[in-house]
Amino acid sequence: MRETGGDQVEEAVAGCVAALRPAVARNWAEVRAGGLDWSCHETAVHVADDLVAYAANLAGRARDAYVPFELRLDDGTDNSGLLHVVETTGALLAATVRTTTRGVRAFHPYPFRTADRAGFAAMGIAEVLLHTHDMATGLGLPYRPSDELADSVLALLFPHVQPGPTPWATLLWATGRGELPGRAPVTGWRWHNNLVIAADRLDLVGIRPAEARDLRLGGDGGFEWAEGGPYEGTRDAAGFLLKAYEGGTHRPEFGVFALVRREDGRAVGGLGFHSAPDEDGRVEVGYDLTESARGQGYATEALRALADWALPRPDVSSLFATIEPANTPSQAVVTRAGFTKVSEDEEGLAYELRAPR
Incomplete structure (x- = not known):
């Protein structure tokens, strides 16, 4: 890129x-x-x-x-x-x-x-x-x-x-300097640099539309990836981010993050929100890791950091994740991060972490 x-x-x-x-x-x-x-x-x-x-x-x-x-x-x-x-x-x-x-x-x-x-x-x-x-x-x-x-x-x-x-x-x-057909005039604006959330060993680095576009097209998004990365789930998530951006519904703070390992600056996976919170304040999360980074607690660490950032917000009441029944490692990740199982059917298991109101 x-x-x-x-x-x-x-x-x-x-x-x-x-x-x-x-x-x-x-x-x-x-x-x-x-x-x-x-x-x-x-x-x-x-x-x-x-x-x-x-x-x-x-x-x-x-x-x-x-x-x-x-x-x-x-x-x-x-x-x-x-x-x-x-x-x-x-x-x-x-x-x-x-x-x-x-x-x-x-x-x-x-x-x-x-x-x-x-x-x-x-x-x-x-x-x-x-x-x-x-x-x-x-x-x-x-x-x-x-x-x-x-x-x-x-x-x-x-x-x-x-x-x-x-x-x-x-x-x-x-920036309030012109008109676009079908859009109201802009009277106030600010830059919007990307969000970075610090975890113990990782930085959750917000992926911007330019980087998402490159990832969706098969590039590296400007990140240095650990062996095997970026994983397919990260590319798919980048595609959803790009679709929301192009459709005018993207809220950057509820986007996708690259999980960057602080010790060597390499991205080891992706984590993020499927969309902004719904009217009840519920927001779905998803994540993946490169195979070379699995089994080291990175996903749990990143999910905890994301929850610590999101749940105190007034527009978030709970995080939830849907996991395939056979994906026991991912079930263990959400459980260690404090989520509890709230439903189960043949399509998947639903886990939720509620804000401490």
Whole structure:
């Protein structure tokens, strides 16, 4: 899988500079940037500030807040110099993304207070694409980034947004900058980086639509897998996630997780929800492991961690799992995780774990 990274950050920045350079002789401080309250000058400084802040957080492994500094231009910096600052801060983010290993996460507030290298790359790209649109609109310049860049931002940061007729039009609508037929205007939005739940030996890493698409097509989803992985059940679950995303019903926090072994960074299986909770707060879970990882307690550990995350939520009343009668190892997993058998027929056994209300 080709992960969104430094090359895409540089592509976005190059497109920004090329679009805005024809207007460097104008006074950007006197031109409003599209529908923003900022001028084009303020917006360009904001882009550069975000790019270097993302690079700093990722490089510095920030845990609870942004690294405490702010970009300031030298007095007298003209628009050409400002574009050079945007290029430079973009290069810093691209280099940081390239040199950061996959499992590293650093602080970003939305929505789960961390992001990985792909998330920081996508946020940097989004800032560049969207604010170049704002500035180009204010300056009366043409601008349209590639659909590949817009699609990567949507699949990484907007997993809750149903794809539209074109990625760029959908991204503009999703950020309150455009209209889509049949959809209400967007008045508020946030990034949506993927959820990671820590277990004892594993990290449950939320699979994003871009990764689910690659898994469903036979790829690795960007993960390094233990021998024999990914297992068929994980690919099937990725397909269900992708179908929900394309249908506009995907809730990312109730998606699918890769079980990544912390000691070596390898994925050993998949676990997740079949859908969001129903009207009674019940939600079904499923899981699988590569054959080489079975018999070591990973599935039980992961299921307990998932339950510990889900059951305190007000929209979850219980987790349940349906298991084939002959699958005694899986029955043992749910039993060790605290589930109890609530029904049995020829099609399967139903187990449930209720929230302690």
